[in-house]
Structures are given as C-alpha cells and as structure tokens.
Amino acid sequence: MTSANSERSQWTRLLILAVVAVALAHALDGVAWRSARLLSVNDKDWGRLLRSMGYLPTWGVIALGFWLQQRDHPQRSRYAWALLLGPALSGGVAEVLKLLIRRLRPNPDVFEYVFRPFAEGPLSNRGMGMPSSHVLVAFGGAAVLAQLYPRARGLWYALAAGCAATRVLALGHFLSDTVVAAVLGVMVGQWVWKRADVVPSS
Template sequence: MRTILIRTLWAVLATALLVAVCYLFVDRAVSEAAFTLRDTIWHRGANALSQAANSVFFSFWVAAGLVLGGADALRNGLTPRSRAVLFVCLSTVCAMAVGESLKELCGRARPPLLFTKGVYGFFPFAGDYMHASFPSGHTLRIFSSMTALGLVLPRLRVPALALAVVVGASRVLALKHYPSDVLAGALVGIVAAIWCHALFRPGQPR
C-alpha cells in the first residue's frame, strides 16, 4: 500500500507539472486548431465518439452492474465474477465522485467561452456547466472503467486503454475540453481504479 501511495504522489506531481505547462503554452493553441475544424466530419465524429463515455449511459451501466454484482454476491457469495463486476463499477463511481468535486472546486471555463467571450482560466465555485471543464468527466469515466477492466482482464488491457485515449482526445477535438482537462481526467480515472484494486482485491490477475 505504501508503494502505491508513493507512486500516486509522483503521478500527481508529474501530471500537475504537465497540466501547468499545457495551461500556459498548449491548451489555447490546440483548442484554436480544433476550432478551425468545427462543422467538419472530424468535429462531428469526435462528438459522436465521446458519447461512449456519456454520463447518463455510464450512470445506467454502473447502476446495473452494482445491482447485478450485488445480487450475485448475495446469492453465491463474493465470487471472482461478482468481485470483478463490483470492482469495475466502484472504480468508476469513485472517479466520478472525485471528478465532480474537482469540477466544482476549480470552475474552469470551457473552450467555447474562449471563442465567444475571450474567457480563459479558473473561476472556483462558479457552479455552472460552462465552468466545469477541469477535469474532463468523460475522460475520467472512460479511464477508470477501462483501467479497471484491464486489471481484471489483462488480455483486454491494450484495446481498453486505447479506447480511453481516443475518447479523451475526442473531447478536445469536440471543443468540450482543453488537453490539460483530459490529462487530469485520465489521472483521476487511473488512480481511482488502481486504489480500488488495491483495497477491493477482486481476485483476478493484476
């Protein structure tokens, strides 16, 4: 557990540095490039792809997984199957809870505000959708679930994480988030899955 804590702290520090660099030198330039692709097939495709991590869809399948996994555990005990299902769902729930708290705390303006009003930066406790860019909710949802899935099914690890990366990138191309939002979302998702794995011990290969 101590090793995981130390690695988590290093990951947070490294990501914080990357976020700072992106905020100062990368975010606006990348978003301006993405803005030139608006109303193209690339923009529409990114919007469609990012729906793979839609909050309503994720809330539905997480709730379904918790119910089915819980029912299986009550009927047959905590088998490897029920533990794995509950682990994936709980990893996602934890990531979503942390992400929503950070969104409210940070209050980062979304890219559309940069192009319509010239607004860029953080406005803590702004409390509205257009100031809830950091971290990316879609990214943390897909990274937490796909990291957890890769931990219980190692053969799916590469395609699962590849899907997470593509969905995260799509949020930038869809002009919903800046690159640093996606980096932070990926960190939250991965850390949530790793810590839930260490604490929940789903009984599958690491």
C-alpha cells in the same frame, strides 16, 4: 525492496509523470484549441462510440456483462462492483472538483482561462470544464479493466484516450481538462481495484 516500498516507489513515479503530463498539457492548451477542432465529432459513429466510454451507464452494462459471464466465479460480484464503482467514483470526483476549481469550458472565439467566482452559483458546476467528467469516468473504468485483463490494457486506455480526444475536438474541454481527468481517473480506478482486492485473470 519490500512490497510497501515498491508500491510507494511506483506511486512516486506515477505522481512525477502526472505532474509533467499536466504541465505539458497546459503549455499545449493554446495549440490544441487552435488546431484540434472537429465540431461534428459527436455526429460521427466513431465519435459517439469513443465518447460513450465516458458515459456511466455504459460501465453499468459492462459490469452486468461481467457479472453474468462469471456466474460460477467466486469473485464475480467483486469484478462487477469494481467495474461500476471505478467509473462512478471517478465521475463523483469530477463533479466535486469542478465546484472547487471553477474553470469554465473553452470559448470557441477567444483562447482564455475564465474562472467563475464562488459567489455565482456556488453549488452549480454548469459550464465548468476542469476536470472533464467524461474523461474521468472513462479512465476510471479503463484502469479497472486494465487490472482485470492486463494483456489488453493498451486497448482499454486507447478507448479512454479516444473519449478525451472527442471532448477536445468538440471544444467541450481544454486539453488540460482531459489530461488532469485522465490522471485522476487512473488513480481512482487503481484505488478502487486495491480496495476490491480482486485477483487478476490470466
């Protein structure tokens, strides 16, 4: 199998897995909305730590750390740019999709999907939740880190998943908002990695 065919096959498998995950998340939205609640999660140290994975300046600090550490490495700028661009582009994708999908955040009292008409604030995504910006940023960055340090990929994705959990627990998003964001974040992060053409570290 050629490299191109192998890559196409990999993306096909990822797409099938993504569709299944998104469908399952929508099926479980009601259960998560009723059962997974911890409104004080953002007041807890661990909650703030996990949520910060979806905070773009966090990735700016990480990118700067790579750039400083890899001072003698010929690809240090690519390392840094990939780590910054992955989350930044992911966040941009989230903001644009919110304007297009227009699904509002969960109502804490009634489980329902509510969509804002385009006639109401067509350029404002205030109160919209699909997909989660925090989670897209977190997974966009985790996908790049997973390529840079593949032996620790489980850790990077666990931190990003933790960010998603805090958004659901705080009733800031439906479960499906975060799963869609996770899928897109991984895709954006991997796309950025391929464009950066960075050689993985050992």
